[in-house]
Amino acid sequence: MEKENFEKKLENMTKPEIQGLKHEILLADAIINAKDKSVVSWWWLSVPAFVILMLMMKSIFMPGTTLISNIHEIESTQKYMSIIFFLISPLILIMINALTIKKIYFLSGSPKSIRFLGTIWYNVIIIILSLLILIIYSI
Amino acid sequence: MKFPWFKRIGIFFIPTSVAGWIILLFGIVFAVYSFLDIDGRSHSVSDTLMNFVFMLFIIGAVYSLIAFLTSRNHK
Numbered sequence: 571m572e573k574e575n576f577e578k579k580l581e582n583m584t585k586p587e588i589q590g591l592k593h594e595i596l597l598a599d600a601i602i603n604a605k606d607k608s609v610v611s612w613w614w615l616s617v618p619a620f621v622i623l624m625l626m627m628k629s630i631f632m633p634g635t636t637l638i639s640n641i642h643e644i645e646s647t648q649k650y651m652s653i654i655f656f657l658i659s660p661l662i663l664i665m666i667n668a669l670t671i672k673k674i675y676f677l678s679g680s681p682k683s684i685r686f687l688g689t690i691w692y693n694v695i696i697i698i699l700s701l702l703i704l705i706i707y708s709i
Numbered sequence: 710m711k712f713p714w715f716k717r718i719g720i721f722f723i724p725t726s727v728a729g730w731i732i733l734l735f736g737i738v739f740a741v742y743s744f745l746d747i748d749g750r751s752h753s754v755s756d757t758l759m760n761f762v763f764m765l766f767i768i769g770a771v772y773s774l775i776a777f778l779t780s781r782n783h784k
Contacts, residue, residue: 606777609720613773617766624759 571639599690604670612664615696618655618703619634638709645707656707660700666698667693713731715776722776729776736772 625640645652671690678686687694714729715722724730743764744757751757 606717609771612775613770622768
């Protein structure tokens with residue numbers, strides 16, 4: 571009796587249907603995650619960007635000072651703050667965004683087209699701005 | 710803990726739960742306290758605004774980081 575039931579079950583069994591491809595879900599998730607990460611990156615970049623903007627204004631309105639000299643002044647007066655926002659934060663942002671781009675590139679099947687840039691352009695801009703802040707700080 | 714606490718709209722994270730609203734409220738209260746503290750020590754309006762905006766960016770950065778970490782299940 572049990573054997574018959576099992577055979578009936580086997581007959582009624584169909585192939586499992588997959589609604590969506592797993593890697594498509596992973597890719598969509600990675601892109602949404604990348605956008606969320608880029609928003610956090612913008613906020614963390616806004617702090618050193620604001621300071622640089624203020625120091626640029628200071629160098630314009632105060633004769634005899636330059637942006638670099640003003641940054642060195644901040645470096646000596648606000649040692650830890652300047653290290654966090656001008657060194658550690660941009661370095662972490664570069665690493666996070668580079669890894670995000672690598673992940674999306676891998677999940678997209680290593681595309682060669684320029685259209686791929688359209689998906690990750692904000693991450694690229696964040697990396698460029700972070701590098702700029704690092705260069706300004708290290709001069 | 711039950712997530713998400715926030716949802717992202719543009720460059721802002723909007724609370725979607727009580728915990729999220731508490732974090733936002735704490736951020737606002739801290740921003741007001743910072744403003745009053747900076748205003749009490751500064752000598753001009755521009756001095757107040759420059760230091761307050763700087764503090765506002767820091768609060769925004771920390772808030773966005775907390776909101777990002779609690780907004781969804783990151784893999």
